[in-house]
Amino acid sequence: MQKRMVMAGALALALALVSGTAAADPARVMIPANPGGGWDGAARHTLAAFARSKVFTDGASFTNKGGAAGTIGLAEFVRTAKGDDNALMVTGVIMVGGAISNKTPVSLADTTPLLRLTNEYNAIAVPAASPIRTVQDFMQALQTDPGALPVGGGSAGSVDHVMLALLAKHAGAPVSKINFVSFSGSEILAALGGGKLRAAISGVSEFRRFADSGRIRIIAVSGPTRVEGLNAPTLRESGIPVEMGNWRGFVGAPGMSAAARKLWLDRFAALHGSAVWQETLKTQGWEDAYLPGDAFAAFLKSEEARWSDALRDVGILK
Template identity: 40%
Template sequence: MKKAVLLAALTATVLTPLVQAQSINNLRIMAPASPGGGWDQTSRALQSALQATGIAKPVQVFNVPGAGGTIGLAQLVNSKGDGNQLMTMGLVMVGAIITNGSKVDLTKVTPIARLTGEYEVLVVPANSPYKTMKDFTAAWKANPGLAIAGGSAGGTDHMLVGLLAKAAGVDPKKMNYVPFSGGGETLAAVLGNQVAGAVAGYGEFEAQVDAGKLRVLGISAGKRQPGIKAPTFKEQGLKVELANWRGIVAPPGISAADKAKLIGALDKLHASQEWQAMLKERGWTDLYMSGNKYSLFLKTEAARAKGILKEIGLAK
């Protein structure tokens, strides 16, 4: 009897931390943008999957829009030590920190995990004389002022065009990048032959590509992507690879236990059927990494973004 009681006590002692580690109570996720955008969608997908798996309950999403996410970043930094708060962010924020001269940057936060990403494509109208990247870059070298449309100045699209220009032998400072505030405007510009080409995530152009109205010249992935009939820029001689990734960070100054708890929760979520189904349903590319590997990635990505934006002329 005593042995049974002792065994039960030991079992309870061992299992209690494991049970506690399986569920996070009252988790808050900040989307540093307006409702409906990419960071908001990612935050709400995360909320849904965390609750469905029981990894965290309840989970609240709140929005702090403005300045490419840097207003939300500043608020997160002021939440020092809060181990129950996360923020969704990504490459767009990395660029905004640099171009906006933000007083806070990603060295002030606690990296948790990179979740997803989307590779970018360069498209031209179906009636364009440019059939391949070789055709396009030849014309670009002859005329650096060739107009290429994309999202906001300093964002992922702009960075990609800068990388392509450099790889093609075009001075990035002389390129003619035409920024638009939304994907609909970019799409209208390229369909209307107002620009020679346009850059965005493949999803922005997919319907028009399928309808034969646009042609994809290249994709910024390291290898060809399932479901996208397009060669990579790399295989066409342009050493360019870029993903519009989205990740998660926590406030500074959280305890080692809280950091481990949050990383463990996202590791578990990534392995779940619910999250994998979410990725498939939304067409998101799985770019998961966590912990120290993600911390190193953030440092190298920030340095790379600064280098690109300097060459474009948007950073000092």
């Protein structure tokens, strides 16, 4: 009997060691942006869904560190989270472009890739009282005098910036003359609603509630189809061949153990299959873009090459 008890104790200890500290500690989540923006929402809604679905109930702490297309937060995450099996960072295409355009000494290659989780298309929004009523009006203003059309978006080199550059190219306006104004987090909404910007480009979910309340108007979306419940055409149906998506996902800390990586991937797989997550996707207006593990790591490498080419093509990267 005593021998069986010793063996049972050893087995329990072994299981605990395989799970690592991640089995008992809250997640420590780096959000490389100011509160209120797309990355902030992606991180907080995902961890809330973990709790509601009972997949991961140990809680989470969040650190917001915005600036430079998320690369300031990335640098701090790489510096401070090494070997932490419970440290996560939300990331996305904006960070890929930002690391390239800012030529940062750190990149996503310094983290432990986990998965791509969602995709969201952009929207073009204008102040409620703007004389710009349609996307054709916007394109005309861009063609006439791009410098007189301040358009807000994320950091330089972001998907918002590239989208504006592509729109300028289609309008026949010089990309070097566009007036792109960088914002972080929810500051762009205050600037747009207050009339400091003539237009802004960002994720549909960031603009939608302000459009629903009448503070701003969405005049176009960048996806292949219209967004359900939103009275705004796609760029393509308006005759503009531009389609831009903004994927988001999670990485782990540099040096995350193989056991912890598997544990987090198993947790995300369980979350992805839950009814709670399907409802989260619907309420947030996100597309399911689930791509875990090694496939995501390969995708990141291909994204770096694709965005290097895109940034050079529109003249952002020399």
